[in-house]
Amino acid sequence: MTTATKTDLSVTLAGLELKTPLMSASGTFGHGLEMGNFVAPETLGAWVSKTVTLLPRHGNPAPRICETEAGFLNSIGLENRGVEDYEQKVLPTLKRAGVTVITNIGGATPEEFVEMAARLDGYDEIHAFEVNLSCPNVQGGKLPFATDPATAELTLRGVREATTKPLFAKLSPNLAGIGEIAKAVEAGGADGITAVNTLLGMSVDWRTQKPGLALVMGGYSGVAVKPVALRCAWNCATAVKIPIIGCGGITTAADVLEFLVAGCTAVQIGTASFSNPSLLAELPAQLEELLADAGVASVAELIGSMKAGY
Numbered sequence: 001m002t003t004a005t006k007t008d009l010s011v012t013l014a015g016l017e018l019k020t021p022l023m024s025a026s027g028t029f030g031h032g033l034e035m036g037n038f039v040a041p042e043t044l045g046a047w048v049s050k051t052v053t054l055l056p057r058h059g060n061p062a063p064r065i066c067e068t069e070a071g072f073l074n075s076i077g078l079e080n081r082g083v084e085d086y087e088q089k090v091l092p093t094l095k096r097a098g099v100t101v102i103t104n105i106g107g108a109t110p111e112e113f114v115e116m117a118a119r120l121d122g123y124d125e126i127h128a129f130e131v132n133l134s135c136p137n138v139q140g141g142k143l144p145f146a147t148d149p150a151t152a153e154l155t156l157r158g159v160r161e162a163t164t165k166p167l168f169a170k171l172s173p174n175l176a177g178i179g180e181i182a183k184a185v186e187a188g189g190a191d192g193i194t195a196v197n198t199l200l201g202m203s204v205d206w207r208t209q210k211p212g213l214a215l216v217m218g219g220y221s222g223v224a225v226k227p228v229a230l231r232c233a234w235n236c237a238t239a240v241k242i243p244i245i246g247c248g249g250i251t252t253a254a255d256v257l258e259f260l261v262a263g264c265t266a267v268q269i270g271t272a273s274f275s276n277p278s279l280l281a282e283l284p285a286q287l288e289e290l291l292a293d294a295g296v297a298s299v300a301e302l303i304g305s306m307k308a309g310y
């Protein structure tokens with residue numbers, strides 16, 4: 001089949017004009033642009049940083065990543081070099097990279113999130129923040145911020161006052177009512193929602209009787225979590241008016257389009273980049289081919305186009 005005009009892959013997300021709906025997922029695509037040899041940064045819809053915290057974090061004891069039958073378990077524990085290193089070493093490299101940069105911020109208290117956003121607000125090379133609400137809240141019995149609507153709303157409200165940049169609240173799938181948290185972060189001033197972070201899981205070897213991870217439980221990700229992530233993204237899309245970024249198990253161009261049809265404006269690719277680091281470079285052409293075959297001129301036409309009922 002020949003197409004006279006190129007398929008339009010661009011989307012508008014909370015005021016950001018993205019070349020494609022494709023982003024890297026936090027923590028899976030380098031601390032800075034280390035993956036540039038596999039994926040030219042300027043071809044990405046957006047690059048999302050690993051979670052950055054005020055102080056450097058060494059992370060959890062090893063083993064902190066293990067493979068399962070389908071996907072990864074990880075308990076990295078938000079290892080990162082802290083905001084000062086991010087400012088001095090990473091941000092200068094992003095300046096001329098020609099990519100939309102979303103900096104994922106973390107904190108142990110609502111005040112730490114606010115401090116992070118206030119400190120990084122002045123950098124033009126950051127286009128938006130992703131607020132990692134899966135961080136444990138030390139004032140709330142170490143439960144993630146994303147588990148309590150009031151804390152999630154309060155955190156977003158504080159961050160909203162500290163910056164004018166678009167804010168994406170990254171939610172956890174490990175709760176009963178993700179729609180309630182989605183409404184809370186929307187009320188707190190979020191411009192969009194990333195759905196979702198990893199699912200809680202564990203593995204054990206019956207011969208050695210050792211768990212796969214030193215801390216036993218960790219975050220499960222990869223192809224097997226896709227139906228759960230898709231359901232969470234759809235729950236959010238039907239609960240709020242702000243746009244949704246789908247994340248979880250996305251591996252193929254068809255997966256990307258499924259998340260768009262279910263109501264997402266953009267998507268993030270995480271674990272799939274470990275087995276194919278060039279995946280994010282390959283997906284645009286695959287999307288164009290699928291859409292051209294189906295006679296769809298623009299990827300944006302598919303957003304939220306799911307037909308409920310039979």
Ligand SMILES: Cc1cc2nc3c(=O)[nH]c(=O)nc-3n(C[C@H](O)[C@H](O)[C@H](O)COP(=O)(O)O)c2cc1C
Pocket residue numbers: 025026027028050051065072074076078104132170196197198220221222223225247248249250268269270271272
């Ligand atoms: C090794 C690893 C490290 C991660 N680190 C972070 C992180 O620092 N911050 C964050 O918000 N999510 C982090 N995530 C979660 C991913 O961004 C993503 O939400 C999750 O893995 C689901 O997507 P996937 O199935 O495509 O990997 C991490 C995931 C993995 C596998």
